[in-house]
Amino acid sequence: xxxxxxxxxxxxxxxxxxxxxxxxxxxxxxxxxAAAGVVSVDPNKFxxxxxxELLPGTQGLYGLLTAILMLRKIGILGGEVASLTTAQGLMFxxxxxxxxxxxxxxxxxxxxxxAAGVGITAKKPEHNGKGIIMAAMVETYAILALLVxxxxxxxxxx
Amino acid sequence: MKTEYASAVAAVKAMESTLMTQNDIEQLIxxxxxSERQAFIDSRNGDVKNISDVWxxxxxxxxxxxELKILLYRNDFHNLKAVLKAMISNRDPEIYYVSPSNVxxxxxxxxxRDKEADILPEHMRDTARSAYELLTRTLDGQLSDSLIDxxxxxxxxxxxxxxxxxxxxxxxxxxxxxxxxxxxxxxSKMGKSRQFLESAxxxxxxxxxxxxxxxxxxGVEALYDYLKKSGYGEAxxxxxxxPAGFEKWxxxxxxxxxxxxRMQAFGVEPLAAYYIAKEAELKNIRIINVCKESGxxxxxxxxxxxxxxx
Numbered sequence: 001x002x003x004x005x006x007x008x009x010x011x012x013x014x015x016x017x018x019x020x021x022x023x024x025x026x027x028x029x030x031x032x033x034a035a036a037g038v039v040s041v042d043p044n045k046f047x048x049x050x051x052x053e054l055l056p057g058t059q060g061l062y063g064l065l066t067a068i069l070m071l072r073k074i075g076i077l078g079g080e081v082a083s084l085t086t087a088q089g090l091m092f093x094x095x096x097x098x099x100x101x102x103x104x105x106x107x108x109x110x111x112x113x114x115a116a117g118v119g120i121t122a123k124k125p126e127h128n129g130k131g132i133i134m135a136a137m138v139e140t141y142a143i144l145a146l147l148v149x150x151x152x153x154x155x156x157x158x
Numbered sequence: 159m160k161t162e163y164a165s166a167v168a169a170v171k172a173m174e175s176t177l178m179t180q181n182d183i184e185q186l187i188x189x190x191x192x193s194e195r196q197a198f199i200d201s202r203n204g205d206v207k208n209i210s211d212v213w214x215x216x217x218x219x220x221x222x223x224x225e226l227k228i229l230l231y232r233n234d235f236h237n238l239k240a241v242l243k244a245m246i247s248n249r250d251p252e253i254y255y256v257s258p259s260n261v262x263x264x265x266x267x268x269x270x271r272d273k274e275a276d277i278l279p280e281h282m283r284d285t286a287r288s289a290y291e292l293l294t295r296t297l298d299g300q301l302s303d304s305l306i307d308x309x310x311x312x313x314x315x316x317x318x319x320x321x322x323x324x325x326x327x328x329x330x331x332x333x334x335x336x337x338x339x340x341x342x343x344x345x346s347k348m349g350k351s352r353q354f355l356e357s358a359x360x361x362x363x364x365x366x367x368x369x370x371x372x373x374x375x376x377g378v379e380a381l382y383d384y385l386k387k388s389g390y391g392e393a394x395x396x397x398x399x400x401p402a403g404f405e406k407w408x409x410x411x412x413x414x415x416x417x418x419x420r421m422q423a424f425g426v427e428p429l430a431a432y433y434i435a436k437e438a439e440l441k442n443i444r445i446i447n448v449c450k451e452s453g454x455x456x457x458x459x460x461x462x463x464x465x466x467x468x
Contacts, residue, residue: 030161037165037219041172115164116423122172 006081008089009074012096013067016149019100020063020142023107027056030111034118041122048121048128052114055135059099059107062146066099069153082158095152102145110138161424166219170432173215174420177467178202178439186446187459195450199443212436213258216429225323225426228314228330229433231281233259235310238282239303241266242289246297281317285309304341304358311337311360325419325427327363332415335364336393336408339385342374343397346381365390402462410465413438417467435467442466 035049070092071077074084084092117131178186182202189195213230220226233256240254241263255263261278269278275286285306293302311334318326341358344350350358352375359374361367365388373384378397385394396404416434419427442464449459 030164034164034168037168037170038172040165041169045172112161112423115161115168118168119171119423122168123174 004086005084005089006074008086009070009084009092010076012089012093013070013076015093015100016066016070016096016103017060017063020066020103020107021060023104024057024060024063025107027059027107027109027111027114028053030108031056031114031118034115038118038122045121045125048125049118051128051132052117052121052135055114055132055139056107056110058139059103059110059142062099062142063103066096066146066149066153069150070096073153073156073158084158088156088158091156092153095149095156097149098145098152099142099149102141106138106142106145110135110142113138163220163223163426163429164424166216167422167424167428169215169219170428174432174435174467176202177435178442180466183442183446183463183466184460186443187450187456189450192447192451195447209433209437209440210257212433216433220426220429223426223429224317224321225326226430226433227260228317228321228326229430230258230260231310231314231317232333233257234261234279234282235285235306235313237261237263237266238286238289239306242270242286242293242302242306243299245270246293281313282309285313301357304354307337307341308358308360311362315360315362323426325415325430328415329412329430331362331364332411334360334362335390336411338362338365338367338370339390339393339397340404340408342370342381343378343401346374346378364388406462406464409438409441413465413467417465420467431467438464438467 031049031053035046035053038049039046068077072079073082074092075081114131114135117128117135120131121128182198186195186198189198216226237251237255237259238261240256241251243249244251244254245267251267252263261282265277269275269286270290273290275283275290278286289302289306289309292305293299296302311330314330315327315334318330338359338361342355345355345358352371355371355374359367359371361370369384369388370381373380382394382398385391385397393404393407396407412434416431419431420435422428445462445464446459449462
């Protein structure tokens, strides 16, 4: 069994959940800060700002999903641990990169957009939907990255 | 990426909805009694009764902001003037003290009583010492006032440059330019000397100090010409027609700056903009109250209303 290949694959899984998780944590934290500011003035707006706060949280979930798929494929989760060559390990590491990197940056960017959307909700609650749409646009790129990561994982022959 | 004061900016945006609109101002002008006006103002303002309440709210979110403190420099230096003069003439300075301020009345009193200027913020220490020395030596209140006013503007511009905020730099430059124009205009009308003008005009990135002094010494027409050449043609026209209109123009220029800053989602700018907007709103209320009490015509009150933020 080539332990280097397996190690690279595990590093890939860790990167997927780590960086996408950091992106989400930063994004959700920023929106949470803004949301707390609004709720301190008008507690009735809690439910509206909560939707915006949830938006940047998805990148972390995508990272987790990618990591689970990889760990299942290499047999760490259920089944027998696969024997991976270094090239296969690098393929898994490469597969993790789209969601790891895009997840990190899109989580932060979506947090900024959603925090700005909190400003719309604060001032004009009736236009809350516009703030949600603008923040949700950033999600597109996280979904595309997740898709690429899944396609690569599924097509790596183990 | 700048994401400072996300919480404060969001809170301020929530409060912007309580700022008075053009429609509210018109309704206020149409009220007939003082109690009617007060009831209307109370219904709009909620917990925010005065500018000190606004400041306290901003400080709960952004107490570490050096930029916001610049907004109070004029109050700080006004209080310095008031306390200095009151103490020299053995009067109680409390009635002249304006809030909010970065320096408490007790600190100012202690600074002069115990000759301990070091307890004041750094930007006020030298001015406090010089003004005290000047006033006790000459007993010329006007001279010490002009020294303190000029120092306030210089301190604003220096602090704004030090903190690096483009918004605060522009704010300080515009406030200084407006103050310098007013000083130059008055001095020109009163035939003040070059020596006085040099001590009273502070200078800014907007207007060249030497050229402004030279034009003011040559007469008001030369001053108008210089202002026109420097991009302050509108200000010159207003000064010619009606100095009160110029005062309104100065406030409106600052409000235009604030209106641009409110578009930002993060940073200190929307907080400063809200404070400026609230100041203008309270000024409008004061003007309406005074004008209504003195029976001023509706059209004139409308003409005097400062530009609104919303």
